[in-house]
Amino acid sequence: MSIESKEDMIKGKTNQAVGKASGNDKQELKGKAQEAIGKAKERVDETVDKVAEKINRKN
Numbered sequence: 001m002s003i004e005s006k007e008d009m010i011k012g013k014t015n016q017a018v019g020k021a022s023g024n025d026k027q028e029l030k031g032k033a034q035e036a037i038g039k040a041k042e043r044v045d046e047t048v049d050k051v052a053e054k055i056n057r058k059n
Contacts, residue, residue, distance in 0.1 A: 002045050008038030 012035025019028030 001042055005038045005041035005045060008041060009035050010038075012036070012038055 012031045012033070015031025015034060016028050017031070019025065019031055
């Protein structure tokens with residue numbers, strides 16, 4: 001897991017919690033989006049690792 005993707009997920013969860021606690025729907029939605037971005041980055045990182053592993057095995 002990359003640090004950048006982990007940061008996005010943590011910031012997203014934090015924004016969701018703050019938004020929910022304060023009744024700020026916009027901040028809560030922003031947090032959900034930010035968390036989703038973090039998860040997407042994590043999936044991309046995993047895919048890149050798998051592809052690199054396959055390429056290295058062929059060489």
